[in-house]
Amino acid sequence: MTYAWLWTLLAFVLTWMVFHLIKMKKAATGDLEAEAEARRDGATDVIIVGAGVAGASLAYALAKDGRRVHVIERDLKEPQRFMGELMQAGGRFMLAQLGLEDCLEDIDAQEAKSLAIYKDGKHATLPFPDDKSFPHEPVGRLLRNGRLVQRLRQKAASLSNVQLEEGTVKSLIEEEGVVKGVTYKNSAGEEITAFAPLTVVCDGCYSNLRRSLVDNTEEVLSYMVGYVTKNSRLEDPHSLHLIFSKPLVCVIYQITSDEVRCVAEVPADSIPSISNGEMSTFLKKSMAPQIPETGNLREIFLKGIEEGLPEIKSTATKSMSSRLCDKRGVIVLGDAFNMRHPIIASGMMVALSDICILRNLLKPLPNLSNTKKVSDLVKSFYIIRKPMSATVNTLASIFSQVLVATTDEAREGMRQGCFNYLARGDFKTRGLMTILGGMNPHPLTLVLHLVAITLTSMGHLLSPFPSPRRFWHSLRILAWALQMLGAHLVDEGFKEMLIPTNAAAYRRNYIATTTV
Numbered sequence: 066m067t068y069a070w071l072w073t074l075l076a077f078v079l080t081w082m083v084f085h086l087i088k089m090k091k092a093a094t095g096d097l098e099a100e101a102e103a104r105r106d107g108a109t110d111v112i113i114v115g116a117g118v119a120g121a122s123l124a125y126a127l128a129k130d131g132r133r134v135h136v137i138e139r140d141l142k143e144p145q146r147f148m149g150e151l152m153q154a155g156g157r158f159m160l161a162q163l164g165l166e167d168c169l170e171d172i173d174a175q176e177a178k179s180l181a182i183y184k185d186g187k188h189a190t191l192p193f194p195d196d197k198s199f200p201h202e203p204v205g206r207l208l209r210n211g212r213l214v215q216r217l218r219q220k221a222a223s224l225s226n227v228q229l230e231e232g233t234v235k236s237l238i239e240e241e242g243v244v245k246g247v248t249y250k251n252s253a254g255e256e257i258t259a260f261a262p263l264t265v266v267c268d269g270c271y272s273n274l275r276r277s278l279v280d281n282t283e284e285v286l287s288y289m290v291g292y293v294t295k296n297s298r299l300e301d302p303h304s305l306h307l308i309f310s311k312p313l314v315c316v317i318y319q320i321t322s323d324e325v326r327c328v329a330e331v332p333a334d335s336i337p338s339i340s341n342g343e344m345s346t347f348l349k350k351s352m353a354p355q356i357p358e359t360g361n362l363r364e365i366f367l368k369g370i371e372e373g374l375p376e377i378k379s380t381a382t383k384s385m386s387s388r389l390c391d392k393r394g395v396i397v398l399g400d401a402f403n404m405r406h407p408i409i410a411s412g413m414m415v416a417l418s419d420i421c422i423l424r425n426l427l428k429p430l431p432n433l434s435n436t437k438k439v440s441d442l443v444k445s446f447y448i449i450r451k452p453m454s455a456t457v458n459t460l461a462s463i464f465s466q467v468l469v470a471t472t473d474e475a476r477e478g479m480r481q482g483c484f485n486y487l488a489r490g491d492f493k494t495r496g497l498m499t500i501l502g503g504m505n506p507h508p509l510t511l512v513l514h515l516v517a518i519t520l521t522s523m524g525h526l527l528s529p530f531p532s533p534r535r536f537w538h539s540l541r542i543l544a545w546a547l548q549m550l551g552a553h554l555v556d557e558g559f560k561e562m563l564i565p566t567n568a569a570a571y572r573r574n575y576i577a578t579t580t581v
């Protein structure tokens with residue numbers, strides 16, 4: 066009798082445990098059944114990780130071709146950041162190819178018609194020229210990146226075969242070397258698995274997933290420090306103002322009808338602290354005096370600082386060459402795949418160009434579960450993208466190195482030579498501007514321009530009277546230029562593209578695959 070309560074308690078605990086064991090087993094079986102069901106049904110054709118510019122555009126393009134797309138994005142709120150604020154004319158063309166050009170409307174974007182350059186009191190404005198072979202108006206757009214991203218997300222989500230969900234992808238699910246899907250945490254904190262024959266990783270410049278797929282590493286080159294000056298309008302709001310300041314460049318541009326973005330680039334190893342006010346002192350004392358008084362550039366630069374730097378932000382500039390991922394069932398795109406210095410503002414354009422190519426390559430395939438076929442197509446994608454990616458990556462890398470101010474006479478000669486070349490305003494400048502705007506992705510033409518800039522720089526250093534010292538420095542310019550170019554010839558697989566017949570074939574192939 067005394068132990069009756071103990072037996073009752075034991076019986077209760079045992080019943081509770083058996084009940085829960087049965088429940089857990091049922092849930093596990095149910096999960097597996099649901100997964101198997103999803104796989105059998107082929108409920109999703111493509112999973113896209115990340116809905117930035119690349120992920121959202123790709124989702125729309127693939128869904129338009131009838132694919133069932135599941136996009137998983139970590140944060141569906143409007144991104145507040147200062148990258149991707151100039152959509153080059155070439156990027157607008159790619160958006161039009163994808164049926165997304167209207168996403169540039171109703172976001173108070175500003176027309177970008179020219180590049181204005183400033184150095185040591187001299188100034189030149191270089192319009193993006195009208196290239197007759199380019200089927201689009203040669204005008205880009207200056208904008209708030211977050212607004213564009215939201216428009217792209219809305220447009221993708223408006224299609225019934227796109228499921229856009231907030232969630233953070235934790236890992237890829239792999240079976241025998243083939244990626245089958247992802248594990249992610251949804252907004253309710255539940256861990257979920259999703260399966261599809263193809264997963265596209267578009268999780269941006271801080272990508273974690275990339276590391277398990279490709280073995281390339283990113284390099285931090287410098288930092289861009291930026292803030293917005295509110296209630297302001299530049300006297301020339303349609304130019305991107307690039308100041309050849311020291312040690313690195315400043316850039317000022319209109320991003321909405323009454324907001325101006327001010328950016329200063331700072332070396333990676335000496336970035337002043339934002340939190341203790343060092344940064345505002347640096348901007349006010351070191352950078353502001355170098356901003357030309359032309360128009361109202363300096364006034365707006367200072368106004369932003371004096372109004373208390375509401376939201377000063379810094380972003381790392383990175384470079385990472387593209388590497389082919391040899392796993393099946395997965396593709397990496399956007400910044401997770403390939404990055405370059407943002408000095409020529411072309412990352413979004415390259416990502417969109419990649420999407421146009423990939424979409425056109427995948428179009429004839431009714432079933433993406435043929436992973437061997439998809440993997441072969443990805444190999445040709447990697448080659449076809451070269452005219453655009455190699456041209457833009459090389460130009461960005463060389464410009465970013467040339468624009469660094471140093472006390473080295475040869476390097477300063479090249480910096481001045483670059484300014485002189487751009488400021489001439491002749492047919493050569495126009496040619497380089499069409500490359501810059503993404504209207505002529507032609508590596509061979511770029512190499513010719515780079516050779517011409519080198520010769521201009523050498524000529525500048527030798528004039529008016531060549532001396533042995535000047536001659537020596539001009540030879541150093543040549544050596545430096547060859548070294549920079551040489552590195553890219555190898556890295557970007559440029560060599561074969563420089564053979565004129567190959568270059569022409571590459572370009573034809575590129576145009577055919579980017580045009581709907």
Ligand SMILES: Cc1cc2nc3c(=O)[nH]c(=O)nc-3n(C[C@H](O)[C@H](O)[C@H](O)COP(=O)(O)OP(=O)(O)OC[C@H]3O[C@@H](n4cnc5c(N)ncnc54)[C@H](O)[C@@H]3O)c2cc1C
Nearest residue numbers: 115117118119139149150151234268269399400410412413
């Ligand atoms: C300072 C700076 C200035 C730039 N200026 C320009 C410019 O003017 N013009 C231009 O064309 N390019 C510019 N670029 C480059 C451009 O911003 C990028 O190339 C472009 O934004 C890349 O798009 P993306 O979709 O690959 O990445 P993002 O736009 O970064 O999108 C990645 C998305 O993935 C999501 N995500 C990340 N991890 C996960 C996860 N685990 N699960 C789910 N979602 C995830 C993120 O939330 C994000 O929405 C600039 C770059 C820098 C650094």
